[in-house]
Amino acid sequence: MVYITAAALLALVLCGMTNDLCGMGIREIHAGYLDSMEKYYLTNERGERLGEGAYIGTDAIPLSSEDQRTVDILRALPTVTTPVWSALCILGAALLFYRNKLKRPLAELRLASGKISQNDLDFTVTVHSGDELGQLCASFETMRAALAQNFSEMWRQMEERKRLNAAFAHDLRTPLTVLKGYNEMLQASGDEQTRTTAVTMQRHISRLENYVDTMSQLRRLEDTQPTYRQTPLKALAASLYESGTIICERSGKRFSMQNRTTSSALSLDGDLISQVYGNLIVNATRYAASQVVLCLDETQEGLLLSVSDDGPGFDKTSLEKAVDPYFTREKADHFGLGLYTGKMLCEHHGGWLRIENPPSGAEVSVFFKSR
Numbered sequence: 189m190v191y192i193t194a195a196a197l198l199a200l201v202l203c204g205m206t207n208d209l210c211g212m213g214i215r216e217i218h219a220g221y222l223d224s225m226e227k228y229y230l231t232n233e234r235g236e237r238l239g240e241g242a243y244i245g246t247d248a249i250p251l252s253s254e255d256q257r258t259v260d261i262l263r264a265l266p267t268v269t270t271p272v273w274s275a276l277c278i279l280g281a282a283l284l285f286y287r288n289k290l291k292r293p294l295a296e297l298r299l300a301s302g303k304i305s306q307n308d309l310d311f312t313v314t315v316h317s318g319d320e321l322g323q324l325c326a327s328f329e330t331m332r333a334a335l336a337q338n339f340s341e342m343w344r345q346m347e348e349r350k351r352l353n354a355a356f357a358h359d360l361r362t363p364l365t366v367l368k369g370y371n372e373m374l375q376a377s378g379d380e381q382t383r384t385t386a387v388t389m390q391r392h393i394s395r396l397e398n399y400v401d402t403m404s405q406l407r408r409l410e411d412t413q414p415t416y417r418q419t420p421l422k423a424l425a426a427s428l429y430e431s432g433t434i435i436c437e438r439s440g441k442r443f444s445m446q447n448r449t450t451s452s453a454l455s456l457d458g459d460l461i462s463q464v465y466g467n468l469i470v471n472a473t474r475y476a477a478s479q480v481v482l483c484l485d486e487t488q489e490g491l492l493l494s495v496s497d498d499g500p501g502f503d504k505t506s507l508e509k510a511v512d513p514y515f516t517r518e519k520a521d522h523f524g525l526g527l528y529t530g531k532m533l534c535e536h537h538g539g540w541l542r543i544e545n546p547p548s549g550a551e552v553s554v555f556f557k558s559r
Contacts, residue, residue: 195281202273203266210262217255293321297328309336360400367393414457414537416559421449421491424458425484428493431462432469432482442479449486455559456491457537464533464541467526468495468552475499475550490539490558496551502543510543530554 230238251259293316300313313329315322371393374386425447436443465482472480476497485492502510511531530552531541538557543550 191281191285192278195277196274199270199274199277202277203270206269206273207266210265213262214259217251217259289317289319290321292316293325297325300328300332304332304335307339309339360396364393364396364400412460412533412536414460416455416457418453419456419458419461420453421451421484421486424456424461425449427458427462428465428482428484431466432480435469436473436476436480439473439476441473441476443482444479445482445484447484449484449491451486454486454491456556460533460537461491461493461556464530464554465493465495467530468493468554471526472497472499472550472552477549487555489555491556492553493556494551494553496546496549498549501545501548501550507543507545511541527552 232238296313300311303309303311309332311332313325313332315325315329367389371386371389374382375390377383377386425445429443429445432443432445469480469482472495476499479498481496483494483496485494511527527541527543534541534554534556539555541555542553544553545551
């Protein structure tokens with residue numbers, strides 16, 4: 189209100205000044221024509237002039253066309269400039285209000301939101317005033333502090349979970365080794381039923397060993413970071429095609445590849461890509477009816493890799509939970525970590541993993557961001 193009031197007063201002053209200046213200009217133009225008219229004066233007994241004199245009974249001399257246009261413009265100018273001065277003053281008040289009251293808090297809020305989007309919470313939002321925008325800054329700072337605390341607690345829990353998993357996997361190895369020793373003794377027994385029981389025990393002991401190894405491998409993968417280097421795409425495609433062909437031939441499935449990349453090389457971690465691809469091609473081969481297809485595409489940001497098969501596809505539950513750790517529909521020695529580890533490695537590489545059902549079969553797409 190203060191800015192608007194000041195702008196209104198300034199507009200009134202400017203309008204008054206414009207009106208006065210235009211009036212002065214009109215009077216000056218008319219004054220130039222009065223000198224050529226007959227002027228009458230009052231005189232005293234001695235013939236001396238009294239006063240300024242006056243023009244009596246004489247028609248004013250017409251203005252020239254140029255002066256007449258100037259006079260018309262000067263008469264119309266106050267009316268025209270009134271809304272112009274008002275608009276300019278209001279605009280100036282708005283700009284001053286933005287610069288003095290809004291610019292700095294908005295810039296700080298924009299910077300803060302950008303840092304939060306990058307998971308950077310090591311900053312403070314400064315409150316500049318007690319108005320509504322200041323209250324917004326205070327609320328933003330409260331939100332930032334709460335997020336920082338939650339992230340810190342979540343990170344602590346994740347580290348604690350990693351330590352517990354590592355300790356669990358380590359502590360299981362000793363009793364499993366003892367059980368394997370006793371199991372070997374039981375298998376050497378002369379009793380047929382004892383040997384049969386020992387074989388069943390051996391199968392479950394092996395499953396537990398695989399589980400322990402998987403937990404240890406998962407912990408290592410969580411700490412894995414990509415090593416970026418210029419990776420020739422033609423050589424990478426050839427390597428993927430060779431491994432896909434071998435895996436599919438072992439299962440009696442056909443394998444084909446569509447390479448639509450155009451660059452000669454990208455800054456990627458080829459070993460990490462091959463590791464993710466290995467999980468995808470094994471899963472696709474397991475569920476494919478007869479064929480597995482690999483598609484390589486290049487985007488402006490990196491490499492897109494899609495593996496599809498002509499199998500039954502993902503059911504509704506699998507579409508929602510297939511990338512969760514330890515989710516599996518199989519009863520065999522399969523722990524459901526293939527897609528989860530693939531998703532985790534893709535995210536470490538700045539990308540993502542997506543599963544979907546095309547018109548026939550299933551498809552898993554992974555993206556790796558290049559540098």
